[in-house]
Amino acid sequence: MHLSAFRFRVFASGFAIVLIASCGARTGVRGDGSDAGADAAPGPQACAQNVECFTDLCNPRLCIAGFCEDVGPVECDDGDECTVEGCVLETGECESSPLTFDRDGDGFLGPRPGFEPSAPGACGDDCDDTSPLAFPGGGETCDGVDNDCNGVIDDNARFAANGLDPVQISLDLFQTEGGGVAFNGNYYGVTYSGRDSTAGRARSFFKGIAPDGSTFGMLSEEPIALVNNDTFAGPVEWTGEVFGMAWTDRRDENFEVYFNQFDVDGEKLTPDLRVTTAPRFSVGVSMVFTGAEYLLMWADDRDSRRNFRVYGQRIDVLGEPIGENVALTEEGINATGASFVVGRGSLGLAYKQGDVGSGEVVFRTVSFDLEDVGPVTVVTTNNAVDPVLAFNDDRFVLLWEQKIDGFPGRSVFGATLSETGAVLMGETPIITSAGFARDPTMLTLGNRILVTWAEEQSARFNLFARMFSPDLVPIAPTEQLTDTNGDSTDPVTAFGPDGDVGVFFMDRAETRRQRFFVRLVCVAGT
Amino acid sequence: MASGMIVAGLAFGLALGLAACGGAVAGSDLDGGATENEGGPSAGGRGGSGGGIGFRPPDAGVGGPTRPDGGGFTDPGCPDAEPNPVDRQCDPFSAFNDCGPGFACFPFVQYPAGRCEAEQFGTVCGAAGSARQGEPCGTGQGCAGGHVCVISSEGVQCVQMCPTEGADNCPPGLICEFLDVAGIGGCI
Numbered sequence: 285m286h287l288s289a290f291r292f293r294v295f296a297s298g299f300a301i302v303l304i305a306s307c308g309a310r311t312g313v314r315g316d317g318s319d320a321g322a323d324a325a326p327g328p329q330a331c332a333q334n335v336e337c338f339t340d341l342c343n344p345r346l347c348i349a350g351f352c353e354d355v356g357p358v359e360c361d362d363g364d365e366c367t368v369e370g371c372v373l374e375t376g377e378c379e380s381s382p383l384t385f386d387r388d389g390d391g392f393l394g395p396r397p398g399f400e401p402s403a404p405g406a407c408g409d410d411c412d413d414t415s416p417l418a419f420p421g422g423g424e425t426c427d428g429v430d431n432d433c434n435g436v437i438d439d440n441a442r443f444a445a446n447g448l449d450p451v452q453i454s455l456d457l458f459q460t461e462g463g464g465v466a467f468n469g470n471y472y473g474v475t476y477s478g479r480d481s482t483a484g485r486a487r488s489f490f491k492g493i494a495p496d497g498s499t500f501g502m503l504s505e506e507p508i509a510l511v512n513n514d515t516f517a518g519p520v521e522w523t524g525e526v527f528g529m530a531w532t533d534r535r536d537e538n539f540e541v542y543f544n545q546f547d548v549d550g551e552k553l554t555p556d557l558r559v560t561t562a563p564r565f566s567v568g569v570s571m572v573f574t575g576a577e578y579l580l581m582w583a584d585d586r587d588s589r590r591n592f593r594v595y596g597q598r599i600d601v602l603g604e605p606i607g608e609n610v611a612l613t614e615e616g617i618n619a620t621g622a623s624f625v626v627g628r629g630s631l632g633l634a635y636k637q638g639d640v641g642s643g644e645v646v647f648r649t650v651s652f653d654l655e656d657v658g659p660v661t662v663v664t665t666n667n668a669v670d671p672v673l674a675f676n677d678d679r680f681v682l683l684w685e686q687k688i689d690g691f692p693g694r695s696v697f698g699a700t701l702s703e704t705g706a707v708l709m710g711e712t713p714i715i716t717s718a719g720f721a722r723d724p725t726m727l728t729l730g731n732r733i734l735v736t737w738a739e740e741q742s743a744r745f746n747l748f749a750r751m752f753s754p755d756l757v758p759i760a761p762t763e764q765l766t767d768t769n770g771d772s773t774d775p776v777t778a779f780g781p782d783g784d785v786g787v788f789f790m791d792r793a794e795t796r797r798q799r800f801f802v803r804l805v806c807v808a809g810t
Numbered sequence: 811m812a813s814g815m816i817v818a819g820l821a822f823g824l825a826l827g828l829a830a831c832g833g834a835v836a837g838s839d840l841d842g843g844a845t846e847n848e849g850g851p852s853a854g855g856r857g858g859s860g861g862g863i864g865f866r867p868p869d870a871g872v873g874g875p876t877r878p879d880g881g882g883f884t885d886p887g888c889p890d891a892e893p894n895p896v897d898r899q900c901d902p903f904s905a906f907n908d909c910g911p912g913f914a915c916f917p918f919v920q921y922p923a924g925r926c927e928a929e930q931f932g933t934v935c936g937a938a939g940s941a942r943q944g945e946p947c948g949t950g951q952g953c954a955g956g957h958v959c960v961i962s963s964e965g966v967q968c969v970q971m972c973p974t975e976g977a978d979n980c981p982p983g984l985i986c987e988f989l990d991v992a993g994i995g996g997c998i
Contacts, residue, residue, distance in 0.1 A: 459974055461988050479988065484893050484931060486988070510887025512928040513921075535925045552885050565961065583963075590948055590966055621963030640946040640965035669964045692943055692997075693983015720983035740983060773985055796975060 328352070341376025366407035384408040387524045387575070390416040397576040398652045400628055401433065409433070413575050414524035415469075426806040428467075428779025435677055436730035438783050440809025443734060443749065445763045446784075450772075450791065450800040451497040454478055455505060458487075459797040464519040465778045465788040466527060468548060471495070471502055472778060472786045473527050475517040476799045488517035488531050490550055493788075495781045497801045506550040509542065511535045521573040523601065526553065528578050530571045536561075541569045541582050545603050554603050562586035562609070566595070572626050574652065577601060579631070581612065583620050591615070594622045594635055596654045610654040613637075623673040624650070625680070627703055630658070632680040634671035643667040645684050647701055661705040664697070676728035676754050679708055683724040683735070693720035696737055698756045709755050715739060723774050727785060732759060734804075736787060738773040745771040747789055749804055765802050768793040772800070782806060888926030897932030902971050902994060907955060909935035914955030917971070917991040931991045941968040943981060943997065958989065960996055969996040 329352040331337050337345035337352035345352045360369035360378035367380040384393040384407045394413025399406035402420070411433035412418035422431035430437045454460040458478025465474045472493040479486045492503030508531060509515040515533035522528075526545045533542060541559040544552055560566035562584060569582040578599040583592040594613045598606035612633060613619040622635040630649040638644050645668040649658035663671075667687035674681045680701045685694040696715040700708040715721035719740040727734040733756070736749040746767055751760035766772040770792030780786045783806020791800045900908050900915035909915050913935045920930040939952020945968050947959035953968035960969055972978040972995045978986035980997035987998045 459988075484896060484991075485928060510885050512888050512891045512893075512926055514929060534921055534929065538921060552883060554883055555885065567961075568963065590961070592961075618965060620961075620965055636963065636965075638965070640944065640967040642965075688983070691983055692981045722983070722985075745985070771985055 340373050342371035342373050344376070365405065382407065385413070386410070387413045388416040388418075390419045392419040394575050397574055398629065411435075414522060414573070426783035426808040427781065428783045428785065428806065430730065434730075437779070438729060438806055438809075439731075441783060441806045442751065442760055442809065443763065443783075443785055443804040444807055445749075445765050446803045446805045448497075448802070450766055450768070450789075450802040451493075451499075452791075452798050453491060453493060453499060453788070453801050454489075454799040456796065456798070460799045461516075461790065461797065462774075463488075463517040463776070463788070463799065464521075464529075465776045465786055466520045466522040467778045467780045467786060468522045468527065469781075470548070472780060472788070472801070473503070473520055473522065473546075474788050474799070474801075475508065475520045475529055475531070476788075477515065477517045485512065486514040486516060488515040488533075490520070490527070490529065490546060492550070493786070493801050495784065495786075497803060503548075503550045506546075508544070509533055509535070509556060518569045519571040521571055521578065523573050525601075528571065528573060528599075528603075530559070530569045530578075530580050532567050532569060532582075538563065539565050539567050541566045541580065541597075543571075543578070543580065543599055543603065557599070557603055557605065559597050559599075559605065560584065560586075560595070560609060564589060565592075568620070568622065570623060572624065574626055577606065579624070579626075579652075579654070581622050581624050581633070583622060584609075587611070587615055591618050592620050593617075594619045594633065596650070598654060607654075612650055612654065612657055621670050623671050625673045625675045626652075627675045627680060628678070629703055632673050632675060632701070632705075633657075634663070634673045634680075634682050634684075636669055636671065643669070643687070645669075645671045645682070647673075647680065647682060647705055649703075649705055658705055661701065661707065663699050663701070663707065664711045666697075666711065668697070669694070672724055672726065674726040674728050674733065676733055677730050678703065679754060680705075681726060681728065681733055681754070681756065683714060683726065685722055685724070688720070691720070693740070694722050696721045696724045700755060712756055714752070714756060717741075720745075725775055725777050727777055727779065734777075734785065736765070736775045736777050736785075738771075738775065738789075744768075745773050747772045747775055747787065747802070749785075749787075763804065765804070766791070766800075783808075891926065891928055893928050894930045896991070897930060897934070899932060899934045902933055902956070903973060909938075909955075912938060914938035916953075916958060917989055917994045919991060933991070933994075939968075943968060943970050958996055960989075962998060969998060971995070972997050 331347035331352050334347045337347050342358045344355050346355050358371040360371050362380050366383050369378050369380040386393050392410035393408035394410045395401045395406035395408040401411045402409040409420050415429050417429045420433045424431045424439050426438050426441050460476045460478045463476035474491050477486050477488045488508040489505045490508050491505045494502050513534045518531040520529045528545050530543045532539050543557040543559050564585045566584045571580045581596045584595040585592045593611050596610045596612050600606050617637045619635045619637050624631050624633040633650050634647045636645050644665045645663050647661045647663050668684045671684040683698040686697045687694050698714045699711055721737050721739045724737040733752045738745040739748050747765040748762050750762045753759050772791045775787050775789040778786050785804040787802050902915040915933050916936045917933050938955045941947045941951050941953050947953050947968045948966040953959045957968040958971050972980050972986035974995040980986050984997040986995040989996050
């Protein structure tokens with residue numbers, strides 16, 4: 285961040301003035317130390333020289349005709365919409381600072397929230413201000429980053445299974461579930477819940493994984509919430525400086541959403557922020573970091589028992605809430621399974637609505653400040669559940685699980701929508717094998733989309749990944765990531781170093797539920 | 811993805827949670843009076859306080875908020891407490907219905923009564939309904955024996971109970987996900 289200084293330039297009186305600030309201020313009408321008449325309206329202050337009128341340099345007073353007179357505050361406006369200005373009391377000079385920030389220290393400012401990088405009024409052109417490896421003019425390498433800010437990550441590269449066995453991350457003491465993954469430039473930070481088989485309670489943990497999947501010497505398993513009740517890990521986001529985490533637990537009478545930030549050493553930065561204070565359930569929290577603030581969304585039946593609405597909350601980079609919880613869906617529609625993502629001009633929000641069996645998944649846009657919610661677009665009414673949303677280049681990409689007729693199991697379908705919610709490509713099968721498929725997740729690369737999912741073959745679920753075009757057409761062979769004795773499900777993915785994609789997932793090998801890690805490696809394109 | 815699995819009440823007002831992927835769980839009401847989280851000592855006591863604004867409770871920790879660049883915060887946490895023994899009054903996986911005709915064995919959870927207390931988990935006999943895997947429940951319709959009513963990302967539905975260790979015997983394509991009673995899961 286740079287600071288620029290310029291002389292104050294506006295005085296109401298128009299006089300040429302020299303302020304003398306070094307001799308100390310003199311105050312009071314009386315000058316005798318008496319407080320008599322302190323409640324009376326102050327009268328004119330007699331003076332012989334300017335110094336006797338001094339208050340501060342930003343609100344100058346001069347001695348004119350024997351009395352102190354205000355000559356108006358220093359007004360600061362450098363005419364640049366991308367700066368904020370203010371008068372410095374100690375110097376009386378205006379200083380300006382950029383309206384936006386260079387959080388990743390690469391010398392390029394990120395855009396204002398809601399603005400595309402380099403767009404008019406964006407006040408920044410860094411396409412990813414959480415990564416110092418991404419900036420306009422950067423050299424594209426295989427690193428999972430849009431280095432040159434051309435809208436494409438790892439141009440022309442492909443992703444292949446690394447051929448190594450998955451590494452167990454969680455400890456045998458627990459049976460685990462849930463959580464998220466984010467890479468901070470040095471290690472993958474993962475969250476998960478583990479139920480202590482002896483104590484029976486579910487605890488949530490934060491742990492570091494080296495880029496090669498090892499945990500030796502990395503951040504050990506740190507508890508997220510130091511309470512005695514069940515806690516359920518949720519998403520984790522890396523801001524460029526700290527990890528933000530959201531989760532749910534029952535310390536306050538029923539399920540509520542909580543948030544906190546952790547530094548790279550796994551140290552909690554503040555007391556846990558209780559995000560919700562509502563009757564009944566506040567659960568299923570998801571989160572994004574926009575570059576300027578955190579956004580959380582979750583399902584909440586505070587307004588009507590067993591009839592859920594999607595609620596949201598903004599949280600600033602200091603971990604403080606911005607405004608109150610905001611209802612993002614109407615009452616009475618029973619909105620569950622929400623997934624949301626940051627688009628260019630708005631957020632995209634997808635959820636299932638209706639009772640069990642409705643199978644209706646819908647999409648709508650939401651403004652970044654959560655104040656404006658767009659109209660509903662019904663994407664499918666065909667046995668759909670668990671939507672997953674991503675944004676790629678100029679469109680929202682929506683995947684969901686669809687129940688197969690006659691079976692409780694599912695397969696994966698998808699659609700794409702414009703930035704305004706118009707359906708670009710309607711309901712399309714994504715996984716076309718004969719087996720059941722579930723738990724899709726996406727990483728978008730601008731001109732293609734990496735989809736990872738769990739698929740049942742030979743009576744076991746394993747993980748697979750495949751690259752699709754922005755229109756969800758397969759453009760590369762399917763890569764198999766796991767082949768274990770148990771079911772591998774629930775993958776969450778994040779870009780890591782050298783273009784690798786870290787895949788953090790559940791596996792039931794050896795009959796116990798543990799969290800494992802495996803990688804897709806980036807193979808540079810030509 | 812079976813994320814956000816949540817929960818619902820059972821036939822006799824008993825509620826239980828399914829907690830896949832960071833989901834949550836409902837309290838229970840073994841007294842049959844209040845509904846989960848809406849009051850009654852077995853539902854965690856006082857219910858929600860309403861309102862719904864984000865805030866940092868004054869007793870959430872000591873030392874006050876510390877900014878990300880400040881460091882120095884130590885979470886005092888709760889003094890470690892022994893978990894309550896599981897109140898297992900019946901076996902939900904038994905091949906024999908030990909609850910008698912018209913009844914079945916269901917898991918339950920009572921929410922903690924204070925910030926640093928633990929839940930009470932257990933199983934108890936309750937009136938069996940007729941709803942099975944994937945069928946709605948919680949609004950007067952209860953789940954059949956071997957099933958439990960959960961709030962999931964699909965809505966409030968009955969799912970088959972399953973053991974979280976060993977073979978789960980879930981229907982084709984489904985996975986045994988956590989409930990909030992140790993050792994008991996639900997097919998999702």
